[in-house]
Each structure stands twice: as C-alpha cells, then as structure tokens.
Amino acid sequence: MTESEVLQIFRASGALLEGHFVLRSGRHSRQYFQCALALQQMPIVEKLGGELARRVGALGAATVVAPAMGGLVLGQEVARQLGRRFIFVEKEQGKLALRRGFRIAPGEKILIVEDVITKGGRVQETLDIVRAHQGRVVGVVVAVDRSGGEVNFGVPLFSLVTLQVETFAPDQLPDDLAALPAVKPGSA
Numbered sequence: 001m002t003e004s005e006v007l008q009i010f011r012a013s014g015a016l017l018e019g020h021f022v023l024r025s026g027r028h029s030r031q032y033f034q035c036a037l038a039l040q041q042m043p044i045v046e047k048l049g050g051e052l053a054r055r056v057g058a059l060g061a062a063t064v065v066a067p068a069m070g071g072l073v074l075g076q077e078v079a080r081q082l083g084r085r086f087i088f089v090e091k092e093q094g095k096l097a098l099r100r101g102f103r104i105a106p107g108e109k110i111l112i113v114e115d116v117i118t119k120g121g122r123v124q125e126t127l128d129i130v131r132a133h134q135g136r137v138v139g140v141v142v143a144v145d146r147s148g149g150e151v152n153f154g155v156p157l158f159s160l161v162t163l164q165v166e167t168f169a170p171d172q173l174p175d176d177l178a179a180l181p182a183v184k185p186g187s188a
C-alpha cells in the first residue's frame with residue numbers, strides 16, 4: 001500500500017481535515033488527522049492494520065501495546081493480524097499508566113502502535129511505561145507520522161504515511177491561520 005493510497009483513504013473518509021487546529025502538543029496546524037473517522041469502518045481498520053502488521057511482523061513482538069484512545073483500534077487490529085496479545089495504557093490522574101491488571105514480563109518483546117504522531121509524546125510515555133516494567137520495545141508503528149520522520153524513539157519506527165506538517169507556536173501564527181477560528185479536535 002502506497003502513501004498516496006493511504007492518504008486517499010483518509011481523504012475519502014473525511015479523516016484528513018483542513019482549517020485551524022490546536023494539537024495535543026499545544027501547537028497549531030492547518031491540517032489534522034482525525035483517524036477515528038477512518039477507523040469507524042472495519043474494512044479500513046482491517047486494511048490499514050494489515051499493512052502495519054505486514055511491515056512489523058519480522059520484529060517478533062509478543063505483545064502489542066497502544067496508548068488510549070488513538071492507538072486502541074489500530075493496536076488491537078495489528079495484534080489480531082499478528083496473532084499476538086494486545087494491551088493498552090490509559091490516563092490515570094492525567095498521565096498514562098498500565099492498569100486493569102495488565103502485566104509486562106521482564107524482557108517481553110513489545111510493539112507500540114499509535115494512530116498519529118507529531119512530537120511523539122504519548123508514544124514516549126508508553127515507551128517509558130514498558131521500560132519501567134522491564135519490557136523490551138522492539139519497534140513503534142503508526143498510521144501517520146506528522147514529524148516528517150524527525151521523531152526518534154531509539155527503536156525502529158514504521159509508518160504508513162510520513163509528512164512534514166507545518167506547526168506553529170500559539171504566539172507565532174501566520175495571519176491567514178490567525179484569521180480562522182481554532183478548533184481542538186481529538187483527545188485532550
């Protein structure tokens with residue numbers, strides 16, 4: 001599956017939005033990937049999850065971990081297609097945590113799955129949690145890498161789409177963007 005085919009899926013499903021958006025990082029952007037709009041369709045989940053699984057199958061992960069909410073749907077599908085266990089981290093007192101009785105064994109090979117990264121903060125939090133439990137992260141896989149490949153987690157990173165999306169600090173908005181009302185989609 002090519003990047004243009006993946007982008008077409010996002011456009012056709014209404015998941016690639018244009019306007020003025022405030023990202024989780026607090027930065028502003030003209031584009032936003034609302035992956036949930038694409039991932040509400042199970043044939044799309046199966047297709048994208050299958051492509052992600054194909055790209056990372058050789059890593060030999062025993063368990064797939066995803067940060068809630070964005071990575072849940074894709075993470076579970078990647079785990080299903082790899083025939084592996086799936087767990088997730090979720091917010092507890094404003095920070096991601098391993099909950100619900102999920103356990104990671106020392107040395108367990110872990111694959112982290114996320115829908116979109118820009119700076120990779122939630123993936124880094126997930127990496128830190130896995131390492132705190134003595135798991136071994138063998139790779140990270142995302143549907144969309146908005147960093148243009150600049151994010152480095154210290155492990156292999158795979159993506160279906162890699163874009164350099166322009167982002168701006170709130171006090172450095174270009175006039176055209178400042179003229180549009182800002183929308184904060186997604187999770188807080």
